[in-house]
Amino acid sequence: MPEISFLDGRKKNYPSMVSGADIALSISRSLLKEAVAIKKNGVLCDLNDNIDEDCAVEIVKRTDPDALELIRHDAAHVMAEAVQELYPETQVTIGPFIQDGFYYDFAREESFNEDDFARIEKKMYEIIARNEKFVKEVWDRQKAIDFFKAKNEHYKVELIEGIDASQEISVYKQGQWLDLCRGPHMPSTGKIGKAFKLLKVAGAYWRGDSRNVMLQRIYATAWASQEDLQLYLERIELAKQRDHRRLGMVMDLFHLQDDAPGSVFWHQKGWTFFQTLVDYIRHKQNSVGYIEVNTPDMLDRSLWEKSGHWEKFSENMFISQTEDERIFALKPMNCPGHVQIFKNGTKSYRDLPVKIAEFGKVHRYEPSGALHGIMRVRSFTQDDAHVFCTTEQITQECINVNTLILDIYKDFGFNDVIVKFADRPEKRVGSDEVWQKSEDALLFALKTADQEYIYNKGEGAFYGPKLEYTLRDSIGREWQCGTLQVDLNLPGRLGANFINPQGDKERPVMLHRAIFGSIERFIGILIEHTGGNLPLWLAPIQIIVCTITSNADNYAQLVCDCLKKNGLRVDLDMRNEKISYKIREHSLAKIPIIVICGNKEAEEQTLSFRRLGSEKQSQDTLNNFVEIMKKDALSPLENINSKNTHVTS
Numbered sequence: 020m021p022e023i024s025f026l027d028g029r030k031k032n033y034p035s036m037v038s039g040a041d042i043a044l045s046i047s048r049s050l051l052k053e054a055v056a057i058k059k060n061g062v063l064c065d066l067n068d069n070i071d072e073d074c075a076v077e078i079v080k081r082t083d084p085d086a087l088e089l090i091r092h093d094a095a096h097v098m099a100e101a102v103q104e105l106y107p108e109t110q111v112t113i114g115p116f117i118q119d120g121f122y123y124d125f126a127r128e129e130s131f132n133e134d135d136f137a138r139i140e141k142k143m144y145e146i147i148a149r150n151e152k153f154v155k156e157v158w159d160r161q162k163a164i165d166f167f168k169a170k171n172e173h174y175k176v177e178l179i180e181g182i183d184a185s186q187e188i189s190v191y192k193q194g195q196w197l198d199l200c201r202g203p204h205m206p207s208t209g210k211i212g213k214a215f216k217l218l219k220v221a222g223a224y225w226r227g228d229s230r231n232v233m234l235q236r237i238y239a240t241a242w243a244s245q246e247d248l249q250l251y252l253e254r255i256e257l258a259k260q261r262d263h264r265r266l267g268m269v270m271d272l273f274h275l276q277d278d279a280p281g282s283v284f285w286h287q288k289g290w291t292f293f294q295t296l297v298d299y300i301r302h303k304q305n306s307v308g309y310i311e312v313n314t315p316d317m318l319d320r321s322l323w324e325k326s327g328h329w330e331k332f333s334e335n336m337f338i339s340q341t342e343d344e345r346i347f348a349l350k351p352m353n354c355p356g357h358v359q360i361f362k363n364g365t366k367s368y369r370d371l372p373v374k375i376a377e378f379g380k381v382h383r384y385e386p387s388g389a390l391h392g393i394m395r396v397r398s399f400t401q402d403d404a405h406v407f408c409t410t411e412q413i414t415q416e417c418i419n420v421n422t423l424i425l426d427i428y429k430d431f432g433f434n435d436v437i438v439k440f441a442d443r444p445e446k447r448v449g450s451d452e453v454w455q456k457s458e459d460a461l462l463f464a465l466k467t468a469d470q471e472y473i474y475n476k477g478e479g480a481f482y483g484p485k486l487e488y489t490l491r492d493s494i495g496r497e498w499q500c501g502t503l504q505v506d507l508n509l510p511g512r513l514g515a516n517f518i519n520p521q522g523d524k525e526r527p528v529m530l531h532r533a534i535f536g537s538i539e540r541f542i543g544i545l546i547e548h549t550g551g552n553l554p555l556w557l558a559p560i561q562i563i564v565c566t567i568t569s570n571a572d573n574y575a576q577l578v579c580d581c582l583k584k585n586g587l588r589v590d591l592d593m594r595n596e597k598i599s600y601k602i603r604e605h606s607l608a609k610i611p612i613i614v615i616c617g618n619k620e621a622e623e624q625t626l627s628f629r630r631l632g633s634e635k636q637s638q639d640t641l642n643n644f645v646e647i648m649k650k651d652a653l654s655p656l657e658n659i660n661s662k663n664t665h666v667t668s
Contacts (some may be wrong), residue, residue, distance in 0.1 A: 020032050020033060020034055020035070020384060020436055021033055021036070021037060021071055021072055021073055021074070022073040023037075023042060023073075023074065023075075023076050024073075024074070024075040024076070024308070025075075025076065026075075026077055027618065030043070033045075034334070034465070035633065036069050036070065036071040037069070037070055038056070038066070038067050038069050038070070039054070039056070039057035039059075039064065039065070039066040039067065039068055039070070039076065039078070040066050040067055040069060040206075042070075042076055042078065042608040043057075043066070043078050045375075045536040046078070047603070048318055050078060050080075053081060053082070054078050054079065054080055055079055055080065055081045055086050055205040055206060055210055056079040056086065056089055056203055056205060057076055057077065057078055057079060058077040058079060058085065059074050059075070059076055060074050060075050061075070063079070063179040063203050063205060065084060065153075065155060065203040065205050065208070065336045066200055066205070066206055067570050068203075074112050078320055078366050081210060081243065082207075082243060082574060084161040084170065084173065085467075086205075086243065087117050087242070087243060089203065089204065089205050089245060090205070090210075090211055090212070090241050090242070091111040091116035091117075091121040091240075091241045092115070092116045092121065092203075092204060093153070093204050093205050093208065093211050094121060094143070094211050094215050094239065094241040095114035095115070095116060095121040095122070095239075096114070096153075096196075096198055096200070096204070096568060097143050097146050097147060097193070097208055097211060098114070098123055098143060098193065098217070098237065098239060099111045099119075099123050099125075099143035099198060100113055100146055100193065100197075101139050101140075101143045101145075102123070102125060102139060102237075103196070104142055104146075104333070105135075105138055105142055106127060106129075108126040108127065108128070109125050109126065109254060110125065110126040110127070110171070110172050110173070110175075110254070111123060111124075111125060111126075111172070111174075111175075111198065111367055112125065112126060112173055112175075112178075112225065112234060113178075114198075116209065117590070118497075119239035119251065120133055120218070120238060120239055120241065121237065121238075121239055121240075121241065122236050122237060122238045123236070123237055124223050124225070124234040124235070124236045125234060125235050125236075126174060126225075126232070126234050126235075127235060127238065129369035130220075130235065131220045131235050131237060133219070133220070134147070135654070136217040139217060139237075140215075140217055142217070143215070144213065145379075146193070146194075146208055147169075147208050147209060147211050147212070149194060149209075149210070150207050150208055150209030150210060151193040151194035151207060151208045151256040152193070152206060152207045152334055153191050153192070153193055153205065153206065153207060153208070154191065154192045154193075155189055155190075155191055155202055156189065156190050156192065156197075157187050157188065157189050157192075157203075158188045158189070158190055159164040159188070160179065160182075160184075160188050162383075163179050163188045163190070163199070164176055164179055164180070166200070167179070167189075170287050175199050178199060179199065183247060189201060189202065191204055193207075195327075200461065211241065212241075212243070212244075213245070214241060214242040214243065214244055214245045214247065214248040214279070215239060215240065215241035215242070215248070216239060216241075216248065216252065217237060217239045218238045218240060218255075219237075219238050220233070220235055220236065220238070220386075221235075221236050221238065222235065222236070222388065223235070223236040223388070224388070228504075229386055229387075229388075234664065235530045240252075250265065251290070254494050254495060254496075255408065255517060256337075256478040257494050258494060258496070258547070260544070260550070261548075261551070262309040262392075262547070263392055263393065263394070263464065263542075263543040263544075263546040263547050264392040264393075266546050266547075266550075266551040266561030266609070267392070267393070267488065267543075267546065269288070269551070269607055269608060269609070270288065270289075270423065270546075270551055270559075270608055270609050271286050271289075271465065271608065272285070272286055272288050272289030272292060272542075272546075272559070273285050273286055273393065274286070274451075275287040275392070275393075276359055278609060279395045279398075280387065280390065281385055281390050281395075281397025281400040282396060282397060283393050283396060283398070283539055288559035288560060289542075289559065291559040291588065292542060292543065292553075292557065292558075292559045293400075293538060293558070295557055295559075295654075296541070296542065296557075297378055297402075297538065299430075299654060299655075299656065300402055300534065300535065301378075302643040302656050303423065303426075303656070304374075304376050304404065305428060307374075307419065307423060308372075308374050309375070309376040309404055310373075310374065310375060310376065311376050311378075312357070312360055312375055312377050312568070313377060313379070313582055314350070314357065314360065314377060314378070314379060315350070315356065316349055316350060316380060316514040317339070317347045317349055317350070317574075318348060318350055318355065319345060319346070319347055319565070319597055320338075320345075320347065320348060322355055322359075322513075323336070323348055323355070325486065325512055326354070326358075326509060326512055326513060327508075327509075327511055327512060328351070328352070328355070329348075332351060333348070334384070334625070335351060335383050335384045335385075335503060336348040336349065336351055336382075336383070336384065337349040337382050337397075338435035341523075347555075349381075349382040350379070350381055350382070351381050351382060351383045352381055352401070352403070353377050353381065353401060353403055353405075353514060354403075354405060354506075354508070354509060354529075354531060356377075357375045357377065357405045358380075358405075358509060358510060358513045358515050358529075359513075360375055360377065361373055361405075361407050361510075361515055361527070362513070362514065362515050362516075365518065366407075366516075366517040366518070366527075367517060367518050368409060368517055368518065368519050368520055368525075370517070371407060371408050371409055371412060371418055371517060371527065372406050372407060372408035372409075373406070373407040373408075374404060374405075374406045374407075375404060375405050375406075375407070376402075376404035376566055377403070377404070378398050378399075378400055378401070378402060378538070379400065379401050379403070380398065380399070381398075381399060381400075381401055382397060382398050383395050383397060384397060392543055392544045393539040393540065393542060394539075394540050394543045394544075395540075395598055396537075396540075399522075399537040399538070399539045399540065400533045400537065400538045400539060401533060401536070401537060401538075402533060402534055402536070402538055403531065403532060403533040403536075404531065404532045404533075405529055405531055405532070406529070406530040406560060407515070407517075407527040407528070407529055408527060408528055408530065409509070409517075409518075409519075409525075409527065409528065410453055410456060410528055412507065412528075413457055413460040413528055413530075414456075414459070414460040414463055414464075415458055416460075416464070416530055417460040417461050417503065417505075418460075418463065418464040418467050418468075420464070420503050420532050421461075421465065421467075421468055421470070421486070421503060421529060422467075422468060423534070424488055424501045424503065424534050425468055425470065425530075427534050428488070428490060428501075428534075429486055429599055430655040431545065432548070432554075433490045433491075433492075433548075435490070435491040436470075436485055436489070436490060436491075437488075437489040437490075437491065437497065438465060438470055438471070438472040438475065438487070438488055438489075439472060439473045439474075439475050439486065439487040439489070440461060440462065440465065440473070440474070440475065440484070440485075440486055441470045441475040441476075441477075441478035441479040441480075441485050441486075441487070442454075442458050442473055442474075442476060442479050442484050443458065443477065443484060444476075444477050444478065444479055444480075444481060445477065445481055446481055447479075447481045447509045448481060448482055448483070448484070448507060449482070449507035449508065451505055453528070453588070454484070454507070457483055457484050457505040457507070457528070458484045460501065460505070461484055461485075461486055461505070463480065464486075464503075465486070472486075475666040480504065480506075481508070482506050482507055482508030482509065483504055483505035483506045483507050483508070484504075484505055485502060485503065485504035485505070486502065486503040486504075487499055487501070487502055488500055488501035488502065488503075490544070492544065492547065492548040493548050493549070493550075496547075498544050499536075500533075500534070500535060500536045500540075500541065500544070501532075501533055501534045501535075501536060502531065502533050502536070503531070504530065504531040504532075505528060505529075505530055506528070506529040506530070506531055508576070509529055509530060510526050510527050510528070510529050511526050515527060515529075518659055545557070552609060552611075552631055552632060553609065553611070555611050555612070555648075555651045555652045556652050556653060556655075556657075558588070558609075558610070558611045559588065560585055560588055560589070560590050561587050561588045561589065561610075561611055561612060561648070561652055562588070562589045562590075562610070562611070562612040562614055562648065563589070563590050563591075563592055563605045563610045563612070563613055563614065564578050564579045564582070564589060564592065564614045564616060565592045565598060565601045565602070565605070565614065565615055565616070566569075566592070566593045566616050566617070567598045567615060567616065567618070568618060569593070569595070569616035569622065570618055570621065571616040571617050571618060572593050573621075574616055574620065574621035574624075575591060575593060575616040576591065576593075578614060578616060578626060578641060579591045581641060581645060582645060584643050584647065585648075585649055586649070586652075587645075587648055587649070587652060589658065592605070592609075598615060598617075601613075602615075602629075606631060609631060611631045612629075612630060612631070612648065613628060614626050614627070614628045614631050614644075615627040615628065615636070620647055624640070624641060625638055625639065625640055625641070626639065626640075626641060626644055628644065
């Protein structure tokens with residue numbers, strides 16, 4: 020007689036084994052009609068799964084957020100069935116739901132193209148209209164192997180052979196079609212609805228291994244309603260317009276080429292942008308006690324073996340062997356180098372905390388298919404830092420780092436920050452006492468900042484708990500950037516110690532901290548977040564001075580020189596082009612302020628200007644304009660001292 024607990028605190032006993040559908044019906048017929056699944060002790064399950072034990076049950080309706088992954092999972096199965104009905108020679112491999120949609124990988128000699136999408140979508144509508152039930156069956160392992168071999172589905176056979184012998188082999192049927200799947204699914208294909216769309220096709224290696232055959236991956240999206248689908252498609256279109264690769268070219272910031280795959284060629288304007296970010300964060304962290312260092316780009320294999328990175332990360336390292344047979348690796352992270360600096364010379368407990376920061380160029384091998392503009396590269400600059408402290412200092416230092424991270428994000432307009440807290444996994448190093456102190460410190464830091472968080476139980480690293488900071492941009496996308504991680508392992512592996520009050524050697528605790536994460540990636544995020552309309556303090560070229568006639572050239576040069584003397588980043592356009600052409604060109608290049616100088620402005624010693632995105636043109640004197648621009652161009656750091664600014668003639 021299972022006792023079922025509900026969200027509202029009620030409990031109900033059932034006389035015998037009961038399904039989720041039975042539970043929904045016992046509450047109301049209307050609930051059963053709306054139900055698509057259940058959550059048993061917080062885990063999504065089929066609506067028809069039987070329950071024979073005491074547990075907590077939540078009925079999931081199609082309109083609930085939890086149903087969205089089921090809609091997408093079911094749509095993936097329907098897409099695979101549609102493809103095999105239309106192209107019977109195709110093998111299906113895997114097809115999970117992902118954020119905002121789903122995909123399926125197919126093995127087919129002939130390439131899919133977007134012209135096939137309309138046919139596939141039409142067939143999907145037909146399958147959904149059949150309203151076939153999703154039926155789960157548990158098969159004998161050999162039966163499953165024989166079945167898929169007979170269908171020439173050798174990828175499915177490989178998957179089955181890789182499943183642990185202790186796990187059951189389950190398939191889900193929808194009418195005459197079936198697939199290997201753990202589930203769960205909604206009751207029938209009709210529950211999917213019509214709010215889906217195929218988006219693109221791309222290459223994908225089988226099991227993500229470049230040594231394996233290339234498959235064809237069809238990406239798609241599915242939503243609970245047509246309104247949600249339309250909003251998402253509009254967001255995709257907006258994202259295309261904001262693509263940092265396109266805007267980076269238009270704004271003349273950077274380029275990429277095959278001679279250096281996964282590395283960035285920064286142009287003058289892009290490098291100015293880059294250095295503005297570096298200067299900003301350098302001042303922020305120096306003001307709270309960080310020291311900046313620089314460590315070697317290449318280190319001997321033995322150090323990476325001591326740190327543990329060689330065992331876990333060597334396949335992602337760029338490695339070089341010299342004539343004397345020494346093996347070196349380009350650093351994929353800065354932390355072992357920072358430990359070496361901490362170890363150099365004796366440290367007392369009075370010296371702690373020691374806060375070491377570096378804008379270190381790191382190198383990691385990413386598969387070619389994973390590279391994406393400056394968002395996913397093989398060579399990038401980390402803004403990471405490491406705080407070496409005593410166990411007694413962990414709490415305060417976690418508060419300090421968390422405050423710094425959140426303050427910096429606000430300066431860039433990211434007020435919607437998602438923080439995830441991950442605590443101890445089953446396999447870990449360090450004492451439970453220090454783990455508890457570390458976890459409490461991270462949580463207390465969040466409490467101090469009144470910051471909500473998501474709890475990822477047991478997902479900390481083996482060497483310590485962590486916080487992850489995810490930014491939500493202006494069109495709703497999420498970007499994981501910052502981290503704060505307590506490390507109870509690396510200082511000991513690399514022999515780092517300090518002298519405690521008793522005169523004994525003691526191992527420090529190490530906090531790993533990153534804010535932007537990768538400066539290259541953060542620049543890409545900022546470009547897409549702002550659509551290239553950067554705040555004036557960040558813009559590589561803040562003002563462009565344009566002439567209408569050559570008679571105004573001398574005055575335009577005077578205006579440009581005055582603005583430069585007052586610390587503004589200015590360019591001058593005296594080309595023999597129409598002013599309308601110049602305005603359009605510089606607006607497309609996202610120059611924030613366009614100054615216009617003609618005969619009238621030269622005679623009156625005034626200027627006309629317009630801001631990016633505005634059709635309104637304003638007039639002012641040169642001195643007033645410089646005052647306005649100096650104030651508008653202040654960084655968040657400089658705003659504190661804005662009263663001290665004055666115009667330099």
